[in-house]
Amino acid sequence: MMTDFETRFVEARKKLIRSDFPDLNPRQLEAVMATEGPLLILAGAGSGKTTVLINRIANLLKYGRASDSNELPPYADEEMLRAIEDGGSDGRSAAALEPVAPWRILAITFTNKAAGELKERLERQIGPEANDIWACTFHSACVRILRRDAEKLGFPSDFTIYDSSDSQSLIKHIVKDMELDEKTFSHRAILAEIGAAKDAQIGAAAYLNEARRSGDKRKIHMGEIYSEYMRRMFAAGAMDFDDLIFFTVKLLLENDEVCAYWQRRFQYVLVDEYQDTNHLQYLLAKTLAGGWENICVVGDDDQSIYKFRGATIENILSFESEYKSCRTIRLEQNYRSTGNILEAANAVISCNRTRKGKTLWTDHSTGEKLQLYYAGNEHEEAEYVASTILSAYGKGGHWRDNAVLYRMNAQSNQLEYAFKRSGIPYRIFGGTRFFDRAEVKDVLAYLCVINTPSDDLRLVRIINNPPRGIGARSVEIAQELASEQGSSLCAILRRADEFPSLSRAAIRMRELANLIDELHRMSAETGPDLLLDEVLARTGYLRMLEEKNTVEDTTRAENVRELKSAILGYQKESGDNTLSGFLADVALYTDLDNYDRDADSVVMMTMHAAKGLEFPRVFIVGMEEGIFPGQRAIGEPEEMEEERRLCYVAITRAREHLHLSCARQRMIFGRTNAYKPSRFVDEIPEETLEKKNEKRGYGYNSYGDDYESGRRAGYSYRRSGGERPRPQKTPPLAPSQSAAAAVSYAEGDRVEHKAFGTGTLTKMTPMGGDFLIEVQFERVGVKKLMLRIAAQNMKKLD
DNA sequence: CGCACCACAATTTTT
């Protein structure tokens, strides 16, 4: 039983702490104050969860567990209580109850970007102290833990990290060496299977045993591949992404001391995007938090869209039964979107069965209705998007306020063309990332080999690149020699002239080995930036690119130089000047996308990639059965729910304007198919939707005479031999109108464009049945546009 | 050994 004084003290203390977070809503405040024990925060889209995370950490650093405890400090007295009630700075320090040291806090996110943002915002709010907080990704946390104790697992503490393409090529080599059929054993399937095994904590030996017991041929082969994969990884002192977590968990579970060390250290563990964790990650978080049991997970079961890579929604759904004393807080107030957008999002997601149940609300106004555009095909759809963006820009928006989201990267093409034709600057996110580009990987492979000459996998990659006369056969022989002698490939290269079988290539091999050794020695005293220069010069790699002189090779050369700025950036950020440090970091750093974040251009990306982002105006294209939801999800209830969550994520990216579009027919992978509008469209309440072009896009008439009249602006013009479209009364977007109008333009005309303003048409070049025009605009300078598209958004001035 | 040509498959993707 608490005494009256105690009650007053605790209440006053809570009141004071609360007053320190005036900008939070009641639910957010509750989440910030609930510091002790397991806590599940179900944070809807746009509900300010990062704010909560940051303030929660701030609270811990400042007040310790005071906001969530009935405990009094040892010397609590009336005077102290008065100070707290007054709320001055004395009161604030009196209110604290063992403030938490920053290094006792572990905040785990999924992406480097999220971790970086967290760190940045923490530093801004809390100050330099924030640097000692472990705000990192699962993988980088594991690396830090493993660097300390990898030897206990038999790995060198400077183990290298293989990224997925390294893993992939290793698998390829193994499948080849084992002479298995590469069709039945696709790299993808194997890696998925190995990943799943690791996720279930099944090591290679256990897997193989189990496979042998089952007698399943395929499984046995799979087990053999798995074992060989792990053997070679171990021999190379390498871990892949899954291993980082797998081995960390193993380390913690098998070494009581190590486990106790970390458990004692991490007094508070926070996990962001908890719905995206897989079983191993869950286990890791649980284990690390095992000492103090102060585990706070933040997530949204409705935004779980990564099942395909192992995330299990179960983690979040069963958190409450896992931790009996758990408190659950729902953040349902949305600060991002208009009422209509939220209503649509709520309506769609409510069709799912497996969920915790949340309903977002907002005090924003209803806003404008969602626009649903029915297009005849993907060209029309793209032109609708382009045209809408031009209008918005013309009314004084920025390009970067617009995002176009699609289900598959393959859908980006038509949009890209439409943007090019219309003079809209755009950027595509996703696709091949910087560090995945061949030329960057090549150069990094050099650096890896220089750092660790026994890194056979990387050595094979660069052994004849640039071509130096070491052919595939010679490499094969050298590899055989290496495995016979149990030495590394590089060691064989050094002694190449001892092996008659290598005769022809021996000299070249020795030269390469010498180069590697020399650069290796140099790496001890030279920073990675200068070493890179040396590598580029001495290996002739840059020369090879420069000599080719094609457009691609110029960009490649640029990418290689860009790598140098990545190195310089690393050195500046970390203060570390070692090659091994940089390489360790690079393996975990996929994302150089952060460069020119402020560039003003329309953003294009998959819906997956858009998670966590927001834009004033969002287009969701390809709302068709078979595209979104994808063919694979149809008839699979679980998959369908995941697609629906994806739809929910996509819708909730929009702040003010949301445009959906579907096409009656679409060409994908070179084949044209007819599609019905997506079921998700039907799930959106009618009253929040404004349908546009329904008749023409999907109506009975759309394949009648309309079709021949130049509606398919992209190519039918040429097919119909320049035939003039029949005049018809059409809404402003109809391309037929533009085709008619296009004819009447000539060089020297004064024009007014709805986005770019007034200008003079300076040049007209016939191009594929259309014209490429150049217009000197007064406001935005020279633009190159395709006339047919431009004509929709432009009129002639007299 | 290097290049050109053909077959084939292709959600989504952080680390």
Added chain:
DNA sequence: TTGTGGTGCG
């Protein structure tokens, strides 16, 4: 349609 990987020829 696009990219990739394997094969065959000079």
